[in-house]
Amino acid sequence: xxxxxxxxxxxxxxxxLFCVSAIVFAMIRLIPGDAVAIMLGANTEVTPERVAxxxxxxxxxQPLVTQYLAWIGAALRGDFGTSLWTGRPVIAEIGxxxxxxxQLTVLALALGAGLAIxxxxxxxxxxxxxxxxxxxxxxxxxxxxxxxxxxxxxxLALATLAPNLQALGYVPFSEDPLGNIGRLLLPAxxxxxxxxxxxxxLVRSAMLDALVQDYVRTARAKGxxxxxxxxxxxxxxxxxxxxxxVGVNAGYLxxxxxxxxxxxxxxxxxxxxxxxxxxxxxxxxxxxxxxxxCGFVVMNFIVDLLYAVIDPRVRx
Amino acid sequence: MLRNALKAALLTAAASxxxxxxxxxxxxxxxxxxxxxxxxxxxxxxxxxASFMVVNGTIYEGLTAIDKDLRVGPGLxxxxxxxxxxxxxxxxxxxxxxxxxxAPMEAADVAASLKRVMAKEIASPLAxxxxxxxxxxxxxxxxxxxxxxxxxxxxLTSLATLAIVPRSFEADxxxxxxxxxxxxxxxxxxxxxxxxxxxxxxxAYWRKDLPKLDGVKFNIVPESATRQVGVSSGQYAMLxxxxxxxxxxxxGKPGVKLSETLELAYTLIGFNVAKPPFxxxxxxxxxxxxxxxxxxxxxxxxxxxxxxxxxSPALKDWATDVKQFSCYKHDPAKAKQLLKESGVAQPISVxxxxxxxxxxxxxxxxVQQQLGNVGIKVELKTPxxxxxxxxxxxxxxxxxxxxxxGSPDPDDYFFRTFRTGGSTNVFKYTNPELDALLDxxxxxxxxxxxxxxxAKVQSILACDGxxxxxxxxxxxxxxxxxxxxxxxxxxxxxxxxxxxxxxK
Numbered sequence: 160x161x162x163x164x165x166x167x168x169x170x171x172x173x174x175x176l177f178c179v180s181a182i183v184f185a186m187i188r189l190i191p192g193d194a195v196a197i198m199l200g201a202n203t204e205v206t207p208e209r210v211a212x213x214x215x216x217x218x219x220x221q222p223l224v225t226q227y228l229a230w231i232g233a234a235l236r237g238d239f240g241t242s243l244w245t246g247r248p249v250i251a252e253i254g255x256x257x258x259x260x261x262q263l264t265v266l267a268l269a270l271g272a273g274l275a276i277x278x279x280x281x282x283x284x285x286x287x288x289x290x291x292x293x294x295x296x297x298x299x300x301x302x303x304x305x306x307x308x309x310x311x312x313x314x315l316a317l318a319t320l321a322p323n324l325q326a327l328g329y330v331p332f333s334e335d336p337l338g339n340i341g342r343l344l345l346p347a348x349x350x351x352x353x354x355x356x357x358x359x360x361l362v363r364s365a366m367l368d369a370l371v372q373d374y375v376r377t378a379r380a381k382g383x384x385x386x387x388x389x390x391x392x393x394x395x396x397x398x399x400x401x402x403x404x405v406g407v408n409a410g411y412l413x414x415x416x417x418x419x420x421x422x423x424x425x426x427x428x429x430x431x432x433x434x435x436x437x438x439x440x441x442x443x444x445x446x447x448x449x450x451x452x453c454g455f456v457v458m459n460f461i462v463d464l465l466y467a468v469i470d471p472r473v474r475x
Numbered sequence: 476m477l478r479n480a481l482k483a484a485l486l487t488a489a490a491s492x493x494x495x496x497x498x499x500x501x502x503x504x505x506x507x508x509x510x511x512x513x514x515x516x517x518x519x520x521x522x523x524x525a526s527f528m529v530v531n532g533t534i535y536e537g538l539t540a541i542d543k544d545l546r547v548g549p550g551l552x553x554x555x556x557x558x559x560x561x562x563x564x565x566x567x568x569x570x571x572x573x574x575x576x577x578a579p580m581e582a583a584d585v586a587a588s589l590k591r592v593m594a595k596e597i598a599s600p601l602a603x604x605x606x607x608x609x610x611x612x613x614x615x616x617x618x619x620x621x622x623x624x625x626x627x628x629x630x631l632t633s634l635a636t637l638a639i640v641p642r643s644f645e646a647d648x649x650x651x652x653x654x655x656x657x658x659x660x661x662x663x664x665x666x667x668x669x670x671x672x673x674x675x676x677x678x679a680y681w682r683k684d685l686p687k688l689d690g691v692k693f694n695i696v697p698e699s700a701t702r703q704v705g706v707s708s709g710q711y712a713m714l715x716x717x718x719x720x721x722x723x724x725x726x727g728k729p730g731v732k733l734s735e736t737l738e739l740a741y742t743l744i745g746f747n748v749a750k751p752p753f754x755x756x757x758x759x760x761x762x763x764x765x766x767x768x769x770x771x772x773x774x775x776x777x778x779x780x781x782x783x784x785x786x787s788p789a790l791k792d793w794a795t796d797v798k799q800f801s802c803y804k805h806d807p808a809k810a811k812q813l814l815k816e817s818g819v820a821q822p823i824s825v826x827x828x829x830x831x832x833x834x835x836x837x838x839x840x841x842v843q844q845q846l847g848n849v850g851i852k853v854e855l856k857t858p859x860x861x862x863x864x865x866x867x868x869x870x871x872x873x874x875x876x877x878x879x880x881g882s883p884d885p886d887d888y889f890f891r892t893f894r895t896g897g898s899t900n901v902f903k904y905t906n907p908e909l910d911a912l913l914d915x916x917x918x919x920x921x922x923x924x925x926x927x928x929x930a931k932v933q934s935i936l937a938c939d940g941x942x943x944x945x946x947x948x949x950x951x952x953x954x955x956x957x958x959x960x961x962x963x964x965x966x967x968x969x970x971x972x973x974x975x976x977x978x979k
Contacts, residue, residue, distance in 0.1 A: 246649035
């Protein structure tokens, strides 16, 4: 079964990637002002011949279809081209910036999803009591506070509380493991809190649904401990929506958290994509979007596999 | 019990992780934070401020150099002679200069660099700065000769911005974008896109005992609040070339000092003079008269700036005092009168295309209100940058609000912007009297009479021209108190980093 699922998913992936590549290719070129206009800027002395020469230099003088076919042909052979601006292979540029994003995703999810289960279960258990109400209010606040604002507040707070701490920017794990994680901690919290708020509400309502089911009553009747009822019987059934939501969040996070990356000066995928759009760096943007799309599809695939692990009925 | 122990262990671990972020700044590497990533490092291709700042005077140098008073002096050429007809320049190169790759800098390299700028295949946007050049030759290893088609007074200033690179790059389009090689005090070490650009000391630099720093690291930090916290906490030693809004928030912070200068760049309103209503000179004069430049500076630039005429007061040798321009006296009644005299149907209703940058957006709103007071209804439109540039270049606007970099020689800006057929004359402005003056001043190598020419140019442009010049802002650099030797430059060059040192 998983093999057939895998084959189906690979087919999906190919189709999605093809469509996305065509859409991205067209869309970035539909934005007014091409790479040459941006390169030459508003303040430089420009003649039409210069513009034409620069367009020819980066291949923009070819018809759109020719450009697309040339690009996709090369991409199928594994050559995604070079950045219009730096002349470096785009794969190398993306490779350098994918790690901060992957690390942030893992940390933020570990934080958000990891804490969401006990928090959600606790809220379900305390249902109707004051503590449950208070926690629900807090989670609504967590949902509505934007991450970047939280980030700025955290940076300002840090500057006041620990003025000598250098927590901005990014150092690779290989260079300074502790500095690396130390610097990613605040942005991971900024990204993880809204996820925690969202997921804990989800766990709460799924648990409430589960707790009124017959099998819970049966479990209690046979004398199972409250802990075992909550975590073994009820939670297992509340896991499907939870896993789905974690998967979707992971997909979004892998696409790069632009604002949080901006605030904490982290060179991740979000800033790479934003910069590529602003600079009209076509090859870089096209490849980056494909990488993000792959990430999203793969996350969905993993979620599907997890369904089968959680729920034996799915396996058949 | 066990759980408490675990909790304590986790807390300790978290605390030590945070503390690990506290890596000491290496004593002699200057950590600077800049807002935007350069788009590449080839000095003949890139022109944006973000790129210029990183490479000009740090990695690369020109034949001449601009000092902090914006005057031209010797650079890689130690001296030069100009033939009496103004059409032949002879440069004597400094000896003992080497490139970062170890090769000596010779006349052939200079000739190759200038030819590279002019070559069609390289498509350098700086080519027009050498438009008057007919030929470049290297008679011997230390002499470079430039023959011009016609005399060009601004040439020496332009040469300061044209980097000299090894001759091997003459036909190489991409090499310098990722791996710059120059003669400057710092050499390129590493570039992590969106992360940082690191430069290290050039041990073989030709100026004795310089640079003082071991290196410079430009951290790319897009968020203004983050940069402020970084310099306050000491993580960054310098925020070069920041605006008043950021600088004022850092004023008085312990351990942070500010240096400032009047900018060469200015803010402006451009008129489309190819169509009504701004084809009418009276309407343009009315707009100038309706503007209250002091109010704009107070409201949008936090009071940090001066009212601007066609040339920055930073150009002490050239600029005319704005008090001498009749239309610069704010007078709404006179503006209404001028509009009536113009014969244009009222009320006038126009759109203003606004450069998407915060200070320009703020200025545009003040201008909108000031023009509204005299009966010109302005609708603001703030497109994305690419769209703005396209509309600007195609002349698809009534009014636009923007900023312009300015340059140390008046010709550089005036000729291309206001001369009939000039490369950035997007307004389609044409004025035969002005054209004659610009042609004359360009070829005039006598400073005093050239100054008189540009005084006339300024008085024509101030009220009749296709641009209402608004203000020249203050430019600031914030640095830690222990940073010494740095001089802020009106053209945003960081060339004084060669003399900069970081104390204990």
